[in-house]
Amino acid sequence: MAKGDRGTTTRGKRATPRAGRSRSGRAGDPELVQLLTPEGERIDSVTGPDGTEYTVDFTDEEYRGLYRDLVVIRKLDAEATALQRQGELGIWASLLGQEAAQVGSGRALRPQDMAFPTYREHGVLYCRGIDPIMPLGLFRGVDQGGWDPNEFKFNMYTIVIGAQTLHATGYAMGITMDGKTGTDDGEAVIAYFGDGATSQGDVNEAFVWSSVFNAPIVFFCQNNQYAISEPLERQTRIPLYQRSSGFGFPGIRVDGNDVLATYAVTRAALDNARHGQGPTMIEAYTYRMGAHTTTDDPTRYRIASEVEAWQAKDPIARVRAFLEKQQIADEAFFAGVDEEAKQESLSLRERVLAMPDPQPLTLFDHVHAEGSPEVDAQRDQLAAYLDSFEGSTH
Template sequence: MEYPEPLSVLDAQGNYDPNRAPAELRPYLDELGLDKLKQFFADMYITRVFDKDASNLQRQGQLGLWIPSQGQEAVQVAAAYASRPDDYIFPAYREHAIARIRGIDPFDILRWLRGNTHGGWDPKKHNFHIYTVVIGAHALHATGYAMGINLDREKDPSVDKAVMVFYGDGATSQGDTNEAMIFAASYKTPQVFVVQNNQWAISVPVTVQSKTPIYLRAQGFGIPSWQIDGNDVMVSYALAKHALNSARNGGGPQFIEAVTYRQGAHTSSDDPTKYEDPEMRAEWLEKDPIKRLEIYLRAQGVEEEFFTALDAEAKEYAAGIRARLIALGAPETSTMFRNVYSEYHPVTEAQEKWLADYEASFEVEI
């Protein structure tokens, strides 16, 4: 079966055509002046430089794991700016661009993947939940939170917060995400589901995961849905804002499938050369979200100086985080025993002692 192309207004060659968007998105596209687009570009660019450096840090033995976001920056930056600070966001584990814009210090993401902290940040402070690695589990948390907003609204009709939840194409096969959609539709929650379809669930291609475009599934739950080019920051912004406003104004849950590509490995533990078709990869690299916005900005008269200064800023930013990370040192082994229960527990105490004795049994310090 043939399906239409995802909605896009900024194509891979950097051509902008707002007429391709439906009328309800036009007011949001009109908000996108040059200053805002330069800000979007800066956030995408800085996240990518940080992300690449984080991959290097993993290879240099400074992190247990890294989860790259490379290639998915556009929809993330767009959604972050489309949301209001009091909207609550539930990320999966690859939403580094959103985390940064929400005020999370990316250093805290690295501390988490180094084992120095089990959470990383205070979700309430940023209205940005901690990362969830259990695929799809947080979709239920998001729907539960959004049901809570409805209860708050019964007491105070001026409450107009919304929830956004992010997960991947693979997560759409989990029971949790489907159950979350059922409850969201039934209880008409103020909530936007954002699926970043990056074409892969580790090595499983989306063509195996779903036999229809993912956004069509939502309609079976009675949830309005769209499919957009997630590498187009402009359409991503306009639709995210439209969907959030519909959700907060009583329209119930909304669903966005942002079609994008995972340019990096699934994580640093994965080797995509074992399963990725190099031609497909090359085609997607041509559709890079940063490249196309750069072409557009240059065509609008943004000068070289902006790009050069941004590159220097991004490198300095990443270097600063790197230095702080290396200064952290190794996490204490005791933390893995002492954080299991809220109070110290005889079983974990015995385990901690066993490990200490075991390590002491080596002649060489490890």
């Protein structure tokens, strides 16, 4: 799928129920929905815990498009991490290892659906057709992100943990009040958050409100096993997806390293929401391969063998194995994707380095639409302070 495509071709079709066998994880793994094994073996369809059958029906070109998305996004993310290490970004939250969860769910969104991200959904942002340089302006301290949430149906990044789930719930309630649910063309909302955010009051309040008001929302939890440095067992005594039942709506766990299963589960949940069937919680069971952010050192709280075990479940490697086994792609294709990803990352680097530093006083420009005496006074105080320095050009 080409960059910026929002799933209007075959990928825009509804996930088709078929008869099929259920799929759970391997010995020691949790039961989850999986359509593509770590070895690249395709499973035709899967029966979910509620009896829903999940499958996908993609063309060869669309399978190749998913692989392209995954590779390009990983390369752009790696470039951003390198830029931070070289002092060009203040901080960066990497998505390494979570590409399938983001591409699968991002491509499952229909054009009219609204997404509310955290600060790590660079892959979803890419799938919504937003220039990948936009979040780097935020982390460089040049701007607040820069994209139009209404144009791209993708809200601004949210730094406060879990706050976006309440924003998303309110937006979803508004969709219902506006009469924009109940049909195939209805709207739905997806809210992204991590496993650690499930301990936040905002997230639990969002569950209450969305359930009581039957809001058309999908809560998409990327369970990457660690909330900064806290392992999952310090967050919950039960699987995260089971928490939703206490609030009165269904939950399901999907293999978050499987882009096909993530797409199928997310598309079905969004379609249920747009048809007025209320919220769903999806737990995308995945793994953060790198640090929580570039200020974090994961070697202090997890062991190398754990990382190696998850590397065997790499989301990109399994799609490549599938493409090779099915003879859908050849070496020329893979080399071409690698080169495309390299060029996009080089372009990203050049554009970041060319970003102009903002003038300090522009900090106050857009605080209030019609100005504020308090803000004006703060601006004057900062201006006076800057004028006290010789050669000031604020």
